[in-house]
């Protein structure tokens with residue numbers, strides 16, 4: 001089966017179960033405050049791979065005009081119910097054609113790690129295109145080198161692919177961003193797993 005179908009079908013199958021495992025108080029959610037502290041109220045924020053919209057889009061929507069995108073229909077269905085104040089699109093985030101310079105920030109939690117890693121640079125370049133000058137990007141990326149892995153996750157088949165932290169940070173810089181900070185954070189839905197979180201800014205040199 002195509003790797004992306006494994007991911008889409010997998011999250012369609014476990015949408016409700018994943019949501020019950022998602023904490024609204026974990027360290028990754030607290031990092032969203034970094035966007036709140038830096039952006040004006042009402043700023044336009046893209047949540048790429050938004051899942052069911054909780055906790056990320058829900059948190060951000062208290063302050064910002066949020067557009068969430070996810071290619072799993074069940075996730076988008078839940079997100080529209082759970083975060084009615086945000087806008088949601090059911091689409092592959094690799095194929096986004098939203099307008100150039102249209103967002104103040106892009107946030108993406110635990111989605112890039114499910115995309116074949118040879119596509120990550122294209123994705124970051126498209127985030128760069130959609131961001132306004134000095135726009136912010138808060139991403140969860142891989143912390144370790146993993147070309148491809150498929151294993152059981154919450155009772156479904158799931159696919160992962162990512163580079164190690166150093167390669168990811170270099171890629172973020174090559175795509176036209178300055179790194180404001182990066183740190184490795186434990187994944188509260190997956191005991192033993194941790195990921196790289198990066199806050200970067202477009203063209204602020």
Ligand SMILES: C[S@@+](CC[C@H](N)C(=O)[O-])C[C@H]1O[C@@H](n2cnc3c(N)ncnc32)[C@H](O)[C@@H]1O
Nearest residue numbers: 011049050051070071072092093109110111114
């Ligand atoms: C682990 S969940 C995380 C959801 C949410 N960001 C959160 O933090 O709770 C990953 C989500 O990314 C979505 N996703 C993965 N690859 C995607 C792609 N290429 N395009 C759109 N959504 C994608 C999946 O459907 C899933 O809903």
